[in-house]
């Protein structure tokens with residue numbers, strides 16, 4: 001079974017009818033490109049794109065460190081831009097692609113902006129709000145997006161694990177440098 005078949009299997013039929021799995025991969029690759037930009041400011045690489053009528057209308061990437069603001073997650077940035085771009089807060093015709101499972105704050109923003117479908121890559125069992133840690137879709141909220149997990153999951157996870165390996169290396173070097181200047 002190749003990757004595309006695996007993703008098709010995970011997508012409920014109602015979603016598969018709207019876009020091909022190839023499209024999901026194409027949009028997730030874009031989200032991955034944005035995720036890589038986060039690394040420039042040593043931010044955890046998470047990227048997102050909002051898609052409307054088959055077109056990318058906005059993007060975002062984690063800028064928590066870069067902007068020194070806890071709210072600057074990829075999804076929030078992408079939703080903000082999509083609202084500006086489309087001139088309204090109701091994104092009920094839009095889909096969100098994000099490389100990491102949304103946290104509770106971003107799941108809240110997704111629900112409040114009425115995003116139709118959410119596709120995410122890597123699952124997050126520490127903070128994921130769509131099945132990783134808990135499932136916000138199981139709550140009696142006024143909107144429930146369709147959620148599909150595991151799109152390009154391996155690539156999304158690898159980007160994160162490579163980042164943390166690099167970060168640990170960097171911190172170790174900094175620590176050693178500090179030590180040698182103190183001596």
Ligand SMILES: [Zn+2]
Pocket residue numbers: 073074075102103104105106107
């Ligand atoms: Zn978040």
